[in-house]
Amino acid sequence: MRHSGPVPRDLHPFTASLRGLPPLLPGLLACAGAVAAALAVHALVPALPAMTVAVVLGLLAANLPGVSAWTSGPGRAGLGFAGKHLMRSGIVVLGLKVSVVDVLGLGWPALLLITGVVLVSFAGTYGIGRLFRLPPTVSLLIATGFAICGASAIGAMAAVRRIRQQDTVLPVALVTLCGTLAIGILPLLTGPLELGPQLFGAWVGASVHDVGQVVATAQTAGAAALAVAVIVKLTRVLLLAPMVAVAGLHHRLRDDSGGTMPPVVPLFVLGFVAMAALRSTGVLPAGVLEAAALLQDILLGMALFGLGSAVRVRELLRTGTRALLAALAAWLLIAALGLGAAVLMLPGH
Numbered sequence: 001m002r003h004s005g006p007v008p009r010d011l012h013p014f015t016a017s018l019r020g021l022p023p024l025l026p027g028l029l030a031c032a033g034a035v036a037a038a039l040a041v042h043a044l045v046p047a048l049p050a051m052t053v054a055v056v057l058g059l060l061a062a063n064l065p066g067v068s069a070w071t072s073g074p075g076r077a078g079l080g081f082a083g084k085h086l087m088r089s090g091i092v093v094l095g096l097k098v099s100v101v102d103v104l105g106l107g108w109p110a111l112l113l114i115t116g117v118v119l120v121s122f123a124g125t126y127g128i129g130r131l132f133r134l135p136p137t138v139s140l141l142i143a144t145g146f147a148i149c150g151a152s153a154i155g156a157m158a159a160v161r162r163i164r165q166q167d168t169v170l171p172v173a174l175v176t177l178c179g180t181l182a183i184g185i186l187p188l189l190t191g192p193l194e195l196g197p198q199l200f201g202a203w204v205g206a207s208v209h210d211v212g213q214v215v216a217t218a219q220t221a222g223a224a225a226l227a228v229a230v231i232v233k234l235t236r237v238l239l240l241a242p243m244v245a246v247a248g249l250h251h252r253l254r255d256d257s258g259g260t261m262p263p264v265v266p267l268f269v270l271g272f273v274a275m276a277a278l279r280s281t282g283v284l285p286a287g288v289l290e291a292a293a294l295l296q297d298i299l300l301g302m303a304l305f306g307l308g309s310a311v312r313v314r315e316l317l318r319t320g321t322r323a324l325l326a327a328l329a330a331w332l333l334i335a336a337l338g339l340g341a342a343v344l345m346l347p348g349h
Contacts, residue, residue, distance in 0.1 A: 010144075019348030027078020030309075031086075031302035034058065038301050046219070046227045047183060049212035051151070054301040055176045058308020070310040082306035087155040088268040094152055094237065095275025096292040097211065101282070106221050110345045114235045117206055117341045122147035122243070124337075125330040132326035137163050140247075141171035142323070146330050149306055150175045150236045156240060159266045160248040169310045170320055174327040178305070179213035181331065187220040193339075199346050201225030206231025207338025212297075227349035228346075241265065241273050 040052035040261070061067050071079060122143045129139025144157040151172045158168045186208070190200050204218040204225070211233055218229035245265045278284065 024081050027075040028032050030075055031082045031305045034305040035298050035301035043135050047216050050297055051212045051304055052180050054304045055308040058305040059311055062311055063313045065137050077246040079306040079309045081271045082302045086299045087303035090296050091152050092268050092271035093292055093296040095272040096279045098234050098238050098276040100280040102231050113341050117241050117337050118147050118236055121334045124333050128330050129326050132322045137167055145171055145175035148240050153240055156244045156269055160244050169307055172307050173311050175209050177325055178216045178331040179209040182208045184216045186217050197221045197225040198228050201228035202342035202345050203339050205229035206341045207335045243270055246268050
């Protein structure tokens with residue numbers, strides 16, 4: 001018996017997804033090309049993290065005459081998809097960088113100290129944002145990105161608090177800007193502050209936002225600085241899941257709208273935890289971890305290009321001056337907190 005009526009869309013989700021794919025392709029192809037260019041620039045100039053280059057390319061695409069019309073028109077669907085969904089996929093793969101065994105190797109005093117720095121950084125940055133009269137959601141996202149792990153943390157917090165993707169654009173731009181400042185400024189302070197390599201590495205790991213920015217900054221002081229910086233930074237990254245869970249629970253307790261609530265911990269954050277647990281078992285060979293690191297760079301790079309392509313510099317200068325000042329103040333606060341934590345962790349270095 002033939003069915004003459006329309007087929008319900010939800011009976012054929014795969015068909016529906018295929019139907020929605022062609023509009024995504026132009027933006028996704030542009031994201032892929034931008035990531036290839038960003039990785040090439042990073043290979044030529046290791047001091048420039050690929051993720052930072054990807055954001056800059058997105059900003060250029062959004063603001064150069066001719067190209068800007070394409071990013072807000074035919075390319076918008078794929079660029080928006082990358083900014084949301086590929087960001088979440090990249091967060092899952094980020095878990096494969098976190099070894100709980102390595103983190104525990106720092107010792108409980110250091111772990112408690114780093115946790116304290118993250119909490120005080122989060123609270124202080126949120127307070128600075130509100131002091132500069134930024135909206136609560138923007139202050140929350142800036143505090144999350146600065147205190148934990150940059151754009152990845154912003155994406156996770158936005159999901160659990162149901163913050164619109166367009167509201168993540170300014171925090172991502174600010175966390176990228178301040179992390180890039182750290183790459184250029186912190187190495188210049190090693191001499192005046194008389195910091196040894198390990199102490200400098202601990203400072204970088206405790207205060208710089210994105211993992212790639214930490215690597216770019218710490219490697220200027222050698223392998224010893226880089227090793228300490230990465231472990232301290234990944235300790236902060238490990239705090240992403242509990243921070244997001246607490247934010248999700250808080251959102252549930254305060255929301256009385258009666259609508260459907262997001263999960264306390266989004267599925268992709270659970271994926272991040274699962275990947276971190278898998279990495280901690282030590283069963284994954286080095287080749288798999290290297291491939292995962294490349295995949296994470298591709299996914300997050302595409303996402304950051306997509307987010308950067310939504311930033312209109314003219315609007316940012318008009319509406320984001322207070323946000324920029326707040327971000328710079330927060331950056332100084334976290335740098336001071338990170339330096340104090342590094343001195344306490346490694347006395348005599």
